[in-house]
Amino acid sequence: MITLSTWNQLTKPRVTFLVLATVMPGLYLGADISPSWELIVITLLGTYLMSSASFIFNQYVERESDGLMYRTKQRPIPGGAISPNGALILGFVVSISAFGMLYYYINLLTAICALGALVAYVWLYTIILKPRTEQNIVIGGVSGCVGPLIGYAAVSNSLPLPAWVLFTMIFLWTPAHFWALAIFLKDDYERADIPMLPVVKGVKKTTQSILLYTILYSASCFSFYFVHDGMGVLFLTSTGLLTILMVGMSIRLIQTQSAILAKKFFFFSILHMFLITVIIILDAKMV
Numbered sequence: 565m566i567t568l569s570t571w572n573q574l575t576k577p578r579v580t581f582l583v584l585a586t587v588m589p590g591l592y593l594g595a596d597i598s599p600s601w602e603l604i605v606i607t608l609l610g611t612y613l614m615s616s617a618s619f620i621f622n623q624y625v626e627r628e629s630d631g632l633m634y635r636t637k638q639r640p641i642p643g644g645a646i647s648p649n650g651a652l653i654l655g656f657v658v659s660i661s662a663f664g665m666l667y668y669y670i671n672l673l674t675a676i677c678a679l680g681a682l683v684a685y686v687w688l689y690t691i692i693l694k695p696r697t698e699q700n701i702v703i704g705g706v707s708g709c710v711g712p713l714i715g716y717a718a719v720s721n722s723l724p725l726p727a728w729v730l731f732t733m734i735f736l737w738t739p740a741h742f743w744a745l746a747i748f749l750k751d752d753y754e755r756a757d758i759p760m761l762p763v764v765k766g767v768k769k770t771t772q773s774i775l776l777y778t779i780l781y782s783a784s785c786f787s788f789y790f791v792h793d794g795m796g797v798l799f800l801t802s803t804g805l806l807t808i809l810m811v812g813m814s815i816r817l818i819q820t821q822s823a824i825l826a827k828k829f830f831f832f833s834i835l836h837m838f839l840i841t842v843i844i845i846l847d848a849k850m851v
Contacts, residue, residue, distance in 0.1 A: 566654070573639055574616070574620050574623060574639075574646070574654075577616075579615075579619070580615040582834060582837065586841055587608060587611055587711040587714050587718075590713070590715020590716035590718070591715040593794065594727070606669045607666070607670055607714065607718040610665045610675075611711070612662075613659075614681065614682050617656075617658040617662060618681065618686055620655035621655045621686040622685065624648055624652050633752040633753075659679070659682060662678060663675045663679050670717075670718050671721050673721055674717040677714045677723075681707050688703070688704050688707065692704075694758060695759070698764040701742045705742070708738055710731070712727050715727075725791050726791045733785055734837070736777055736784050740774040740775075740814065740833060743762070744826045744827070745826070745830045746763075747767055748824075748830065771814070771818040771821060774814050774818075779811060782807040785803050786800075786803060789803075794847065794848035796847050798843060810832065813825075813828070813829050
């Protein structure tokens with residue numbers, strides 16, 4: 565019997581919470597009327613389960629490398645809380661349940677978007693890219709960008725331009741976010757022979773890449789103003805302030821090369837993405 569603690573370690577609910585936050589703008593902006601509570605709950609629950617399944621599969625695939633890293637060696641599979649086969653079966657049960665729920669209660673497009681995120685994360689990122697290239701998170705990061713597509717698909721059964729702009733925002737946010745964490749965990753990744761950018765190119769090159777992607781991400785945030793009519797002063801001013809803080813932090817990171825600052829940048833980037841999604845919904849509701 566799997567315990568709540570083991571489930572939480574397998575499924576990374578804190579990460580999934582951010583994924584769910586990126587679903588919300590699509591749910592509220594994708595249709596002329598506000599979605600029903602039933603649709604919101606089922607969409608978020610199905611997305612939560614599919615995201616959880618992707619993390620279960622990820623830990624199944626990486627069970628050996630997880631056992632080599634201090635940060636991950638006590639995860640449920642290397643720690644012995646669940647067997648590899650047990651985790652694999654659980655992953656299939658949860659992912660099939662999520663797809664069936666989204667397909668039956670919402671629509672096929674929503675279910676396909678959620679499944680696409682799982683396939684991209686497990687197959688493209690975890691299996692193909694992560695062990696082979698330092699650009700793994702750039703390409704493989706597409707898996708974490710599907711939240712807005714799920715939201716729009718759920719309420720409109722379509723994927724309009726604003727959905728793809730939000731998708732692009734998260735795509736450009738992801739490398740800087742994960743590379744900051746990789747700086748802090750550089751020794752662990754080195755020990756597990758995982759070619760993250762700080763391991764392959766060094767910390768200086770990584771901090772420069774973080775600044776580049778932070779600027780690109782910031783520009784993409786402002787671009788949403790031009791593709792959705794509901795954005796106004798609140799969005800522009802808040803995005804401007806948050807952007808200044810994030811870009812300034814990435815410049816300081818280049819100057820200091822500090823692992824502690826990199827960790828702070830990692831957490832601030834999460835806050836930044838969460839606040840942007842909240843501001844988008846609030847500003848749209850004010851119109």
